[in-house]
Ligand SMILES: [Fe+2]
């Protein structure tokens with residue numbers, strides 16, 4: 785009979801999945817699965833090492849894990865500079881993930897700032913920001929977004945700037961304030977840094 789230790793040795797790294805504390809509707813989970821599939825396809829196209837791919841997918845499965853959690857829980861995990869209820873789930877999920885043992889700074893920053901952008905992101909944050917917007921289940925401008933998604937492996941920085949411009953335009957027209965990190969994110973993209 786196989787021991788559990790033997791079984792563990794057969795799996796080189798854990799396959800990311802929703803954390804057990806996820807509070808998300810079935811529709812939300814389906815969105816996250818599409819984000820994961822898109823990020824995974826980019827990892828294939830970019831010959832991304834297994835360990836790095838695993839980081840991308842960990843961030844994907846964490847990013848909306850508290851999207852449908854009660855407001856009281858979200859506010860208890862965040863400070864008041866996030867302004868808007870719909871922005872709380874990113875920083876709340878990062879805080880919750882850290883309390884549950886996530887130690888990767890790049891993964892936590894990807895999750896924390898996935899709705900607003902962050903100049904200090906490594907590749908994980910940038911890929912999550914792109915996949916979250918370009919996943920095929922969102923029902924607007926399907927064709928343009930599909931073309932942008934296809935270009936990501938060749939020119940991720942160019943597409944990132946295009947996606948940021950669209951997302952920030954939407955934020956402005958919604959009348960929402962920018963947090964300081966969003967301004968720094970756009971300025972870094974505009975400077976090409
Ligand atoms: Fe989100």
Ligand SMILES: [Fe+2]
Pocket residue numbers: 815819847848916
């Ligand atoms: Fe999302």
